[in-house]
Amino acid sequence: MERAILVGCELPKVSEEHFYYSMLELGNLAKTAQADVVGEVTQKRERIHPATFLGSGKLMEIAAFVEEMDVDVVLFNSELSATQVRNIAKVIDARILDRTQLILDIFAMRAKTREGKLQVALAQYQYLLPRLSGQGISLSRLGGGIGTRGPGETKLEMDRRHIRQKMVDIKKQLDVVVKHRERMTARRNDQDIFRFGLIGYTNAGKSTLFNRLSDAKTLEEDQLFATLDPTTRKLGFTQGYTALLTDTVGFIQDLPTTVVAAFRSTLEETANVDVLLHVVDCSNPDYVQHEQTVLGLLAELEMQHIPILTIYNKADKQLPYFIPTQPNYVQISALEPSSQAILKEHMLWEIKQIWQPYIVTIPVSDGHALYQYKQKTVVIEETFDEETESYQLKGYQARKETRK
Missing domain, CATH: 3.40.50.300 (P-loop containing nucleotide triphosphate hydrolases)
Incomplete structure (x- = not known):
């Protein structure tokens, strides 16, 4: 199990009680993701620091805690921007994950069906795309030979193009699955x-x-x-x-x-x-x-x-x-x-x-109709008339006009 610490920022607009339960939930999410939570660090601030999420002093405190407790991953109780992750990583020597990444990781663990796995992959790519950050000119396809002059295509651009193509492919596969479910749903609707x-x-x-x-x-x-x-x-x-x-x-x-x-x-x-x-x-x-x-x-x-x-x-x-x-x-x-x-x-x-009440008389010879009523409607009363040799049923059935 990876050793993790939880980090939260308490803002004035959030009550102390809500913040407490939010951090408790982050801990439960971490345990579900099979992490061993070894500590928690919080800070009260007027607003989130746009560059580092927390103040520089608090980040130094977390860095010391990470080194002392041999922490593998730092979990933040908010969604971090790419800039914030990059700046935090310069100070803290551990993997930096935010709440969204943690939830997506649990979803990836739990997905069993093809559709579930596709949806998790799509969500992960949607999260990753705006957070890709290149390393400048060093990632460009530049060299000293023929055909390599000019700006070329940076690794960042290649990554983005690759991810966008992946997302298009996943959406096409999901469309097929969704259409299959729609056919199943239409069949259920027909059965009332x-x-x-x-x-x-x-x-x-x-x-x-x-x-x-x-x-x-x-x-x-x-x-x-x-x-x-x-x-x-x-x-x-x-x-x-x-x-x-x-x-x-x-x-x-x-x-x-x-x-x-x-x-x-x-x-x-x-x-x-x-x-x-x-x-x-x-x-x-x-x-x-x-x-x-x-x-x-x-x-x-x-x-x-x-x-x-x-x-x-x-x-x-x-x-x-x-x-x-x-x-x-x-x-x-x-x-x-x-x-x-x-x-x-x-x-x-x-x-x-929601359904409408009905009263119907069914002759004893029509056993199929009697069976259908008992299967497809809610029968609340059933009486047998010996003179007419028929059953009278009272119950509730679907309103035909509400079905699409």
């Missing part, structure tokens, strides 16, 4: 299947809930970004109806714009659902900020119009001062078996709010 999407702050317990509800085998870990690739599974209810449930990548505060842009196609898988299940860890002291981060990103992704059921998870460990902040919510612990039934009742209620 109700869709739920799990969203929430990273490590809120989405994958644990997903596994308990759908008998899936998604990775469950007490780490940030345990799930990166979206997974969709069938979700059965006691009445016989089957819906779809999608698990997605967790959100995080200050999620880099390059990451949001690269993962837009993945997150759009969740945009095509009927109800969002927003999982919140009610044992986390910073749960309100986590809620606001997720709701802010939903607005950025133009998904705020989708109905939301908030699931306050980890109720067995909830904070003594916890107060629900969302009007439509349920409080459970994903690890308790009884929670599944409670949550499914709330999910059925959500279906009934």
Whole structure:
């Protein structure tokens, strides 16, 4: 494990509490990336130093700490510019990484599907392109022979051209994957299947809930970004109806714009659902900020119009001062078996709010129609009339006009 120290700059516009939890989260990100955190250095400033991020005295202090503790990497709790990285590296003899690079590194570890790997590569290239810095004339293709006179093409220009070409190639491959998912989505729409999407702050317990509800085998870990690739599974209810449930990548505060842009196609898988299940860890002291981060990103992704059921998870460990902040919510612990039934009742209620009620009479001879109704609609009441030898079903079915 690489030895790392955390570095943060506390600005006047940020509360002490928010800054504390932000640094705590940086430490958790470092541990997820398999780093051994050996120290933390912070500084209060009126504004970020444009050239070195922190003051020169604080950088010297970090340099001494790095040498004394044999530190391999210094992790900054903000996004650094190329100039800042270059200037910091002149003082500190260790690798300099910012928060964005750390998140992208974890994403690269977690990506399993072809699409996930492509999206991570695209985000890394988008981050790297404006940060490429050449070393002047020494990198030019200049020599003393024929055909080598003139400015030539600098290594910096070659690198930029190479990266731009890579990005074009990746985008073409992603387009193919996205079109395939769109065909899958169109097929699901034709089947009138109700869709739920799990969203929430990273490590809120989405994958644990997903596994308990759908008998899936998604990775469950007490780490940030345990799930990166979206997974969709069938979700059965006691009445016989089957819906779809999608698990997605967790959100995080200050999620880099390059990451949001690269993962837009993945997150759009969740945009095509009927109800969002927003999982919140009610044992986390910073749960309100986590809620606001997720709701802010939903607005950025133009998904705020989708109905939301908030699931306050980890109720067995909830904070003594916890107060629900969302009007439509349920409080459970994903690890308790009884929670599944409670949550499914709330999910059925959500279906009934969106789908339309129906009453239908089916003759006993039409077993296929009876089977179809039980599979594709929510049947809440079933009676058999002996005189007419028919079944009367009451329930809820998809509103045809809302399907695209």
